[in-house]
Amino acid sequence: MALFANDLGTGLSDGTNIPIDILAAPFSEGFMTCRLIKGDQTNNMPGKIVCGNFASTISSGQTLFFALTLGNPSLSGSQISIPFFIYSQ
Numbered sequence: 001m002a003l004f005a006n007d008l009g010t011g012l013s014d015g016t017n018i019p020i021d022i023l024a025a026p027f028s029e030g031f032m033t034c035r036l037i038k039g040d041q042t043n044n045m046p047g048k049i050v051c052g053n054f055a056s057t058i059s060s061g062q063t064l065f066f067a068l069t070l071g072n073p074s075l076s077g078s079q080i081s082i083p084f085f086i087y088s089q
Helices: none
Strands: 033-037 048-052
Touching: none
Parallel strands: none
Antiparallel strands: 033 048
């Protein structure tokens, strides 16, 4: 059962930058960009948000706090979890 809309409730087009807020130093606004990759409910493909283009390296002792907004699906009486996958190279 697909809960979220293909655009994750953002109202944005595929490939569009998603507004984010950087919440704590030493990072600041513009540190990275995040883009929407729309899902396809018909074919059970989830929507994704991909963040990259970091302005500098994040060292192992640093923590990046950021926030973004998604449209919550209307599903009363249920808790919804959104997984985060972090890839590095």
